[in-house]
Amino acid sequence: xxxxxxxxxxxxxxxxxxxxxxxxxxxxxxxxxxxxxxxxxxxxxxxxxxxxxxxxxxxxxxxxxxxxxxxxxxxxxxxxxxxxxxxxxxxxxxxxxxxxxxxxxxxxxxxxxxxxxxxxxxxxxxxxxxxxxxxxxxxxxxxxxxxxxxxxxxxxxxxxxxxxxxxxxxxxxxxxxxxxxxxxxxxxxxxxxxxxxxxxxxxxxxxxxxxxxxxxxxxxxxxxxxxxxxxxxxxxxxxxxxxxxxxxxxxxxxxxxxxxxxxxxxxxxxxxxxxxxxxxxxxxxxxxxxxxxxxxxxxxxxxxxxxxxxxxxxxxxxxxxxxxxxxxxxxxxxxxxxxxxxxxxxxxxxxxxxxxxxxxxxxxxxxxxxxxxxxxxxxxxxxxxxxxxxxxxxxxxxxxxxxxxxxxxxxxxxxxxxxxxxxxxxxxxxxxxxxxxxxxxxxxxxxxxxxxxxxxxxxxxxxxxxxxxxxxxxxxxx
RNA sequence: GGCGCUAUCGUCUAACGGUUAGGACGGAGCCCUCUCAAGGCUCAAAUACGGGUUCGAUUCCCGUUAGCGCUACCA
Numbered sequence: 001x002x003x004x005x006x007x008x009x010x011x012x013x014x015x016x017x018x019x020x021x022x023x024x025x026x027x028x029x030x031x032x033x034x035x036x037x038x039x040x041x042x043x044x045x046x047x048x049x050x051x052x053x054x055x056x057x058x059x060x061x062x063x064x065x066x067x068x069x070x071x072x073x074x075x076x077x078x079x080x081x082x083x084x085x086x087x088x089x090x091x092x093x094x095x096x097x098x099x100x101x102x103x104x105x106x107x108x109x110x111x112x113x114x115x116x117x118x119x120x121x122x123x124x125x126x127x128x129x130x131x132x133x134x135x136x137x138x139x140x141x142x143x144x145x146x147x148x149x150x151x152x153x154x155x156x157x158x159x160x161x162x163x164x165x166x167x168x169x170x171x172x173x174x175x176x177x178x179x180x181x182x183x184x185x186x187x188x189x190x191x192x193x194x195x196x197x198x199x200x201x202x203x204x205x206x207x208x209x210x211x212x213x214x215x216x217x218x219x220x221x222x223x224x225x226x227x228x229x230x231x232x233x234x235x236x237x238x239x240x241x242x243x244x245x246x247x248x249x250x251x252x253x254x255x256x257x258x259x260x261x262x263x264x265x266x267x268x269x270x271x272x273x274x275x276x277x278x279x280x281x282x283x284x285x286x287x288x289x290x291x292x293x294x295x296x297x298x299x300x301x302x303x304x305x306x307x308x309x310x311x312x313x314x315x316x317x318x319x320x321x322x323x324x325x326x327x328x329x330x331x332x333x334x335x336x337x338x339x340x341x342x343x344x345x346x347x348x349x350x351x352x353x354x355x356x357x358x359x360x361x362x363x364x365x366x367x368x369x370x371x372x373x374x375x376x377x378x379x380x381x382x383x384x385x386x387x388x389x390x391x392x393x394x395x396x397x398x399x400x401x402x403x404x405x406x407x408x409x410x411x412x413x414x415x416x417x418x419x420x421x422x423x424x425x426x427x428x429x430x431x432x433x434x435x436x437x438x439x440x441x442x443x444x445x446x447x448x449x450x451x452x453x454x455x456x457x458x459x460x461x462x463x464x465x466x467x468x469x470x471x472x473x474x475x476x477x478x
Numbered sequence: 479g480g481c482g483c484u485a486u487c488g489u490c491u492a493a494c495g496g497u498u499a500g501g502a503c504g505g506a507g508c509c510c511u512c513u514c515a516a517g518g519c520u521c522a523a524a525u526a527c528g529g530g531u532u533c534g535a536u537u538c539c540c541g542u543u544a545g546c547g548c549u550a551c552c553a
Binding site for chain 1: 480481483484489490492493516
């Protein structure tokens with residue numbers, strides 16, 4: 001039974017790289033009929049925030065990603081301590097009474113010194129026990145095999161065979177001097193206890209994995225299968241960080257801008273993974289069906305955002321693709337909150353008529369605010385009278401067109417086909433091109449030149465509004 | 479500094495020794511057309527560099543360079 005986990009530390013808003021890690025875990029779990037576990041890695045109590053925790057839940061819920069089990073490391077500290085103790089009793093760890101380094105300061109890197117605290121490593125057990133009993137604080141360090149040195153190995157599902165000499169692994173901490181477990185210990189202890197079969201996480205943990213293999217060995221449990229994911233980086237090649245790159249790395253930014261959760265998941269999947277058959281837009285089922293570790297790349301992927309445009313153009317395109325693939329009813333449902341946020345007075349029934357007119361013209365759900373405003377506002381924003389003048393025409397022609405349109409429209413049924421027939425005939429009456437006929441009418445009713453097809457627009461707007469706006473345009477021209 | 483990982487169009491990627499190095503986004507152009515979109519077609523655009531191995535390297539090996547990661551009693 002496959003068991004995978006996503007283990008965020010609640011120290012900031014949900015990062016898109018974290019979301020992607022969740023997704024790859026989830027895809028693998030769903031594909032193999034396994035369990036998806038959410039484990040909150042909150043052992044660093046000082047840095048945890050409730051807001052961050054909420055942001056994780058919020059982001060995951062928005063993405064419509066669900067999990068089967070949930071744990072908090074802070075509630076499992078007994079287990080961590082017990083296992084650390086067991087490792088110590090086996091002689092595979094030692095107490096380090098060196099006071100914790102204050103501040104970050106430059107550490108001396110004289111040859112080998114960083115590897116271990118030789119004095120503490122060799123401290124006789126009796127003395128170690130005495131000092132501990134006397135209440136002297138200590139950190140517990142893993143006693144990495146030195147003599148003879150060994151090669152630690154594991155087979156990464158993405159990066160292949162990995163090997164590292166113990167001569168290059170430092171005596172890392174298992175327990176801090178306040179008794180709390182470090183990430184390495186807590187993570188491995190929980191992975192072992194929760195019977196995690198596959199650890200899928202960011203490549204920044206690739207070199208840590210050797211330490212983890214050592215911990216599993218000390219715990220006498222078979223390590224899980226590892227799969228490391230290439231990192232998401234900024235256009236300058238730097239690892240995406242909440243601090244440096246701000247809102248563009250936050251999942252909620254994409255939600256608020258009007259990305260469809262499935263489109264965003266689709267986009268994230270295509271960063272560092274490929275179905276290898278040129279498919280781009282994929283449904284969730286297709287993603288689950290196509291997912292494999294073999295499809296994962298080994299090099300970092302750039303999220304192509306810019307300062308003036310926070311969204312990767314491909315993400316925008318993919319979102320538009322998903323929008324166009326959505327049934328009108330569902331798209332309308334998704335659009336409703338964005339229409340409300342734009343201050344539009346609307347209801348489901350009205351929006352249902354407008355959705356088909358804008359679905360090919362929006363890339364983000366929030367685009368409804370700028371693309372469909374004229375369907376909702378009472379008064380059109382003011383525009384230049386010159387906009388009403390058609391190609392190869394003048395104000396007089398515009399005026400003639402609008403006056404004629406006014407007469408024709410007041411006696412034409414406001415439905416697509418009759419409107420088209422009437423306005424085409426009107427162009428004939430005036431002996432002008434259809435474009436010259438349509439453009440002034442379009443500007444009059446929409447307030448601008450670029451808008452959805454005219455007849456459907458008129459139909460959606462209705463006779464009263466259309467005629468009123470044409471009358472106002474005529475006034476503007478006089 | 480040490481250790482590790484990576485390197486194909488601007489970006490995301492395909493090609494697991496033999497291809498005119500493919501697709502997508504973005505860009506340019508054309509077509510369609512009542513405008514804008516959408517759609518269709520076309521074009522420009524890449525194997526970091528140097529050595530090997532091989533009849534033949536994007537692909538395998540070594541080196542260089544560059545980038546990234548780890549090197550905390552953070553995760």
